[in-house]
Amino acid sequence: MPHEVNEIINRMRETVVGFGEYGIRFRDREGEVKAFLGxxxxxxxxxxxxxxxxxxxxxxxxxxxxxxxxxxxxxxxxxxxxxxxxxxxxxxxxxxxxxxxxxxxxxxxxxxxxxxxxxxxxxxxxxxxxxxxxxxxxxxxxxxxxxxxxxxxxxxxxxxxxxxxxxxxxxxxxxxxxxxxxxxxxxxxxxxxxxxxxxxxxxxxxxxxxxxxxxxxxxxxxxxxLWNLPRQAFREVVNEVAELTGAKNVNVDLLWNLLGGNVRELEVLVVDYNWDYRRWLQEEVIERKIIRTLEEYERAGRFSSIGKVLESLVDKGRAAAGDYGLGEFMGQPDAVEGDYGFLENNIMINLTGAEHLSELPTEPWIGKRYAYQIPAYYWVLRAMIRKGINVKPEDVLEEINESGGN
Ligand SMILES: Nc1ncnc2c1ncn2[C@@H]1O[C@H](COP(=O)(O)OP(=O)(O)OP(=O)(O)O)[C@@H](O)[C@H]1O
Ligand SMILES: [Mg+2]
CATH class of the missing domain: 3.40.50 (Rossmann fold)
Structure with a gap:
């Protein structure tokens, strides 16, 4: 193993990486460097x-x-x-x-x-x-x-x-x-x-x-x-980007609950949506990700509507949550298990069978065997489980608030 681990990490700290048209500081990843070298x-x-x-x-x-x-x-x-x-x-x-x-x-x-x-x-x-x-x-x-x-x-x-x-x-x-x-x-x-x-x-x-x-x-x-950035490093990235773009009153905790440390999606939110997380939720998350995936599943399977797909997902999720002792079904990743095209469409990810370079945060969107790639997908599904297929960004934000996540 090459010797100067700390020196290497220090050098990485000084690196500037791309964020839209901006440059931001490379953050965190000490654990990953050590795991990688070791x-x-x-x-x-x-x-x-x-x-x-x-x-x-x-x-x-x-x-x-x-x-x-x-x-x-x-x-x-x-x-x-x-x-x-x-x-x-x-x-x-x-x-x-x-x-x-x-x-x-x-x-x-x-x-x-x-x-x-x-x-x-x-x-x-x-x-x-x-x-x-x-x-x-x-x-x-x-x-x-x-x-x-x-x-x-x-x-x-x-x-x-x-x-x-x-x-x-x-x-x-x-x-x-x-x-x-x-x-x-x-x-x-x-x-x-x-x-x-x-x-x-x-x-x-x-x-x-x-x-x-x-x-x-x-x-x-x-x-x-390799996982998204941890909470503290993500907070630092958000603050740096807020300063660069002149954004005021950015709610860092809410952004953690929407993006879970994913800097690429933060880039989409900031550059393409000018920080408008409601519109981002509506267009990128609800429409482009969740609804589209359910529609694809509807077409491929025996379902007459995406509402029926959701019903089936809830039935399956309740049974799995019961079997695994996860309590009431609220979209837990280990109860959804990447079914319904969630793995293929990068909504969820499989955590088993791999060596973890990153430490995964303890959050409801991350299970033992499966996780949502970003938490916004989890909250949207949770809101749908409660209210049906036609959820709006406000319903999703309410879901986060009520769980005390904000
Ligand atoms: N440690 C970090 N600190 C700050 N910004 C980062 C860090 N890692 C990645 N980024 C930024 O996050 C964005 C996505 O990173 P990157 O393209 O490396 O992701 P990726 O996992 O390779 O994506 P893909 O799945 O598309 O291959 C880039 O804008 C990059 O500059
Ligand atoms: Mg890449």
Whole structure:
């Protein structure tokens, strides 16, 4: 494990990250850095980093890579498969290493990219080239190389054409194949005597689950969970953004109960909705997320209306809450269990089977096995369970108030 953990964390603290057109300070993540350095970088491995949509996976990895780039212990090679970039040209590759090493690595990797621009990542070739680089003089101190393939599942999905979630089987299959490739297995797990190679794929939980199912039990892969920011760090972000935008009287506790530390969704609220959380609740949460998901389920199933879907959800939830001893059913994540398309549509997330990099807050929207990605989804569903399908933002806010959450 690289030595200067605190130094690395301090350097991350000084980083400015994007927020709309603004820059804000990178917050928190000490626990994640320690878990990452101690547990993820403990053995050669393929890791899948998942978490709520916009929780900060990419930002965490880039900021860490950047903070470690002059230690010379670990080289980060970061492929960005961001769909618009890849459609135009090749995936962007960023190498985080001291300048002299960086030059050598980029030079070597360039040859592969030119040879096979658009095919799925040829991990075997990338690995052979990296082994060649590592065996050169002057790179004796490098302990390991971390490859990050960001947005790779979205890229595969876009190639498959239909953005429908069923393509996840295709995506998981392609990824699993690349990892299982004989060359890759041999190099990662046999050929490296004293150095380590890590492959990290920040992906959606649905892809992660399917890959785990395909490769499960072989010890090759591990899903890691990164959560939204904790309450205190989120408070700091909100205050900083309020100052930057000149917003007055921002109710930080209410925002915690709506966003649960998700900075991407805060960005949507501030930039697209100018802090108008009622309109954000109506358009983004009630209409675009919950109603749309129930409608999709209605069409796919045997239901005559979304009201019937909700009824069915409540019946199922009551039974599950009873079975698990959760008390009265109020939308508890462990009673809803991601059913009704809630997992596929990023309303909920599965917490089991993964190593948790982040500590999860103790809140009603986070269960033991499942959680809502942001609390607003939980409160909307709770209001619907009480009042029926036609809830308004006021009903949702009332729900939060009555539970003492504000
Ligand atoms: N630790 C942090 N402190 C402050 N802001 C952060 C932090 N982490 C992420 N952000 C901000 O939150 C937003 C979302 O982050 P990011 O794009 O890294 O999320 P993600 O999990 O990779 O999203 P996706 O699920 O779309 O891949 C960005 O605007 C980023 O700058
Ligand atoms: Mg990302």
């Amino acid at each position: 547990r993820v970088l403990a053995a050669s491995r393929v890791g899948f980093i998942y978490g709520p949509f916009g929780a900060g996976k990419s930002t965490f990895l880039k900021t860490l890579a950047s903070a470690m780039q002059n230690t010379g212990d670990v080289i980060f090679v970061y492929y960005d498969y961001n769909v618009p970039i890849v459609q135009e040209s090749m995936p962007e590759v960023m190498v985080y290493a001291p300048v002299d090493i960086k030059r050598v690595v980029i030079e070597a990797l360039r040859s592969i990219q030119l040879a096979s621009p658009f095919v799925s990542v040829n991990l075997g070739e990338v690995l052979k080239v990296m082994l060649g680089v590592l065996s050169r003089e002057g790179l004796r101190d490098v302990e390991g190389v971390v490859f990050v393939f960001d947005e790779y599942d979205r890229y595969l999905k876009s190639k498959a054409g239909d953005p429908n979630f069923r393509d996840l089987d295709y995506v998981a299959g392609a990824l699993a194949q690349a990892i299982e490739h004989a060359d890759v297995r041999r190099i990662i797990f046999k050929e490296l005597a004293d150095r380590r190679l890590y492959f990290l794929f920040p992906i959606s939980d649905q892809t992660a689950l399917r890959i785990a199912m395909r490769l499960g039990g072989k010890g090759l892969t591990m899903p890691y969970l």
